[in-house]
Amino acid sequence: MPGQVQSIARAAAILRLLAGGSGRLGLLEIARALDLPKGTAHGLVRTLQDVGFVEQDKTSGKYQLGAALLHLGTSYLDVNELRSRSINWADPLAARSGEAVRIGTLLDSEVLVVHHVFRPDDTLQTLDVGALLPPHATALGKVLLAYEARGGGFGELVPYTRRTLASPRALARALSAIREAGWGSDIEEMTVGEAGIAAPIRGYGGLVVGAIGISGPVERVCDAHGQPRVTLVTHVREAARAVSRDLGGRGQ
Amino acid sequence: MPGQVQSIARAAAILRLLAGGSGRLGLLEIARALDLPKGTAHGLVRTLQDVGFVEQDKTSGKYQLGAALLHLGTSYLDVNELRSRSINWADPLAARSGEAVRIGTLLDSEVLVVHHVFRPDDTLQTLDVGALLPPHATALGKVLLAYEARGGGFGELVPYTRRTLASPRALARALSAIREAGWGSDIEEMTVGEAGIAAPIRGYGGLVVGAIGISGPVERVCDAHGQPRVTLVTHVREAARAVSRDLGGRGQ
DNA sequence: CAACAGTGTTCGACAATGCCGACCAGGGTT
DNA sequence: AACCCTGGTCGGCATTGTCGAACACTGTTG
Missing domain, CATH: 1.10.10.10 (Winged helix-like DNA-binding domain superfamily/Winged helix DNA-binding domain)
Known part of the structure; x- marks a missing residue:
């Protein structure tokens, strides 16, 4: 080049x-x-x-x-295929799960949020479309990393909480588990009391182009054993499949 | 240069x-x-x-x-002084007036929306932060034009409705009226059935750096005589003054 | 099926372009 | 008032990016 x-x-x-x-x-x-x-x-x-x-x-x-x-930034949103296809599926997911929904894509080894649906309740929330999230400490990010072609070393893994995966080895293990299962989660790895579930979105050719996920209080997202609730996982994965289908991908 | x-x-x-x-x-x-x-x-x-x-x-x-x-676009929002100072006053204005609030600034002879508070009711609305509005057909735009230093000729004045000010002379008259009154309005000039009220925001040195305004159905914004309701005008102008004060300007 | 009219992409030579460092001008602080 | 700091300017050199032609590819058309 x-x-x-x-x-x-x-x-x-x-x-x-x-x-x-x-x-x-x-x-x-x-x-x-x-x-x-x-x-x-x-x-x-x-x-x-x-x-x-x-x-x-x-x-x-x-x-x-x-x-x-x-203006350029919002014009990007108008053109972005991932976002436009996701919108129709993000709202139902938020309604069914009762949690906030975010859709992200990888940008320079960080997670760029391209769409965000607020949690259905009336709590005060800030729109974080356009924000960058740390990839190793969020469900969205870990899913994106898991399917990222360029599997080079991750950047520095800053620990946000005690449960953040701060060592490359632990992270690599988590990523291969995600590839195995087809979805990922983060439990108090970014902020205490918060948990998330995410699944990959595939575009044309089966390539992972983004991820969709929910996040909310850990006691709502996880069950009594501290594991992500199966029903929520199913909802997220179904939404991811639906978006993938819309994008012309194989949908997992 | x-x-x-x-x-x-x-x-x-x-x-x-x-x-x-x-x-x-x-x-x-x-x-x-x-x-x-x-x-x-x-x-x-x-x-x-x-x-x-x-x-x-x-x-x-x-x-x-x-x-x-x-990401660059949203980073701009984080730094933008006009937006950050306005936020505290936009919400009360929306609550008091019951209408949607927008704050705009001039960019290349168009109105760039830097903040947007939805109408308090639960109707479906799209966030138009980052959108560009035509200056000659909106209250926000006409207020900004009225106080714009570079008083060069306006671009082409495309007519959106029958009431759009499409001639330079009519627009110039409207602008001097706005300068006289200290606020401006648009009544079905952009879309039929919609009206708006706006007032200038002054920054350091008294210079107009933006405008704040409300917009909604013409029957709610205007009174029986088809004129903007005085109480709403007062609310908008007070909000503009408050933001100006926060910015270090003279506040009208 | 071959010729074509479109793409996006590469390459190398020329010179116009933008880079660099030293030089101005204003403000605040010592 | 001398000094530091800032941002801004100017002109010579050569690095830099521009340019036009040639390449590889696809889909269409005769």
């Missing part, structure tokens, strides 16, 4: 940096973080500003992400 | 094209639309693909927006 266009790759790095960091960044901070000369960074940032991908706070001079990105 | 970085400007144009068009586009369509040689367009698109801003449908070969943009 021939070389990349340098300036575009650098511009993307700047945007990722701004998205990841604590919001606003100064020009020199950007230049230092990417190991670029001041002048070069300035040129890149200024054209990013011209196209609306970056805004500058006039008082502090610092830079932040721009409004044009918001 | 010295020249732009050509390749970044072109890359941004490609992304805008993909966002605006009907989703997927072929390489030649992109090249033709931007008047670029095939090879050049390919290089740009390929690096956009490498950084995740563009995806390629393997079967058709066509290109579409990529997943990385979704």
Whole structure:
């Protein structure tokens, strides 16, 4: 594969940096973080500003992400096949299971949430479409990792709770168990008191392109033995199959 | 201001094209639309693909927006000062008025919705955060236009309904009336049966940085004379002032 | 069945392009 | 008032990306 266009790759790095960091960044901070000369960074940032991908706070001079990105992001949702096919099945799943439903896909070894249906009750919930979840500590993420072709080493496995799978060996075992069973779960591995169940979504050719899952309080998601309830597992797997069928895949 | 970085400007144009068009586009369509040689367009698109801003449908070969943009877009929401300050005031406004609340800002002569609170009833509504609204046919848009520094000519004023302000003269009159009154409305100018009320949000230095408004069925938003209800107008203007105060502006 | 009209993709040579480093200009702090 | 820090500018060099033609492939058409 021939070389990349340098300036575009650098511009993307700047945007990722701004998205990841604590919001606003100064020009020199950007230049230092990417190991670029001041002048070069300035040129890149200024054209990013011209196209609306970056805004500058006039008082502090610092830079932040721009409004044009918001529209591009939602435009992506409109085109995304995985999301559009899932929508019809996510709502029934939320209704049947009584829990929140999320659909995610792998992006740079993280889980990108592309759709989110709130838990049917009226509790206050924040929409996390567009959020990135840690793959090793969520049911969605582990399912996606299990079927990921590029089985390279995982990133650093930060432990969120005592039950997080923080060692590569434990994670690899869990992934092969998921491949065996065709679904996966996480029990208080990301936040205490929360559990989740997920199953893979296959696209054209049987390739896994995403995952659908529910998550909620551990006492509702799991039975008396601390295992995910069979009825919920069935619901999730059926939803995953339905979406896969819609996508033209073989559906598990 | 010295020249732009050509390749970044072109890359941004490609992304805008993909966002605006009907989703997927072929390489030649992109090249033709931007008047670029095939090879050049390919290089740009390929690096956009490498950084995740563009995806390629393997079967058709066509290109579409990529997943990385979704995360960038929502990251923008997290940083956006206008949105974060508005959130606390949008919910009460929705509750008091009983209508849907939206907060918008001007982007490229269009209205970008940065926050959206559903109407309190349980009707089915779609979240339009990230959507672009026509400025001349919505209360939010007309308020933003009225206080826009760069008072250049408006784009083409497409008529949506019979009551849309489609002539530059009528629109200019409406805008100066808004400046006079400090708030604006639209009555069946975008969709029949719908009306809206909006007021400007001022940031540091008194500059208008956004607008907040409600919208709903014309029979609820307007009184017997077909005019916006005074109580609703007051609620909207108070909310706008509150947000402005939070932003450090003078609040009207 | 062959010629064709479309794709998306690769390659290499030229030179235009954007990179780099040093140089300005303003603000805050010592 | 001298100093640091910031963001912004300018011009020369050569690295960089652009460009057009050629390639591989698919589906259609004569």
